[in-house]
Amino acid sequence: MYSASELDEYLVEMREQVCSNCIERPAGGPPCAPLGKRCGIELHLSKIVDFVHAGHSTLIGPYADRLHNDVCAHCPNSTTRQCPCPLDYLLVLAVQAVESVDERHKATAAEV
Ligand code: SF4
């Protein structure tokens, strides 16, 4: 469970690292949901943070497995034509965004 401010920090990083590279970004987005574009980045942010925290890997495979098992398997968007969403093909960037925030926290904690 994450506080609203913790999730906000992850979302800001997602916007910078993922959304800025998204070719499906609707005009005027993000946020994309109000524009009719449903994307895992906005739908499942806390679950993305969870599966990244479930274990570090230098390979993308374990993260992709967790995405599909922990998120996509329960995603209400999975049966629509909007699936797969950008989270699927920008997964590397999404993982990097979460890890960037975590590394920043570790660096801050080490300074104290
Ligand atoms: S569709 Fe997803 S990845 Fe693309 S800009 Fe919107 S929230 Fe970001």
Ligand code: SF4
């Ligand atoms: S790839 Fe499909 S099932 Fe997975 S989060 Fe995106 S829309 Fe949902």
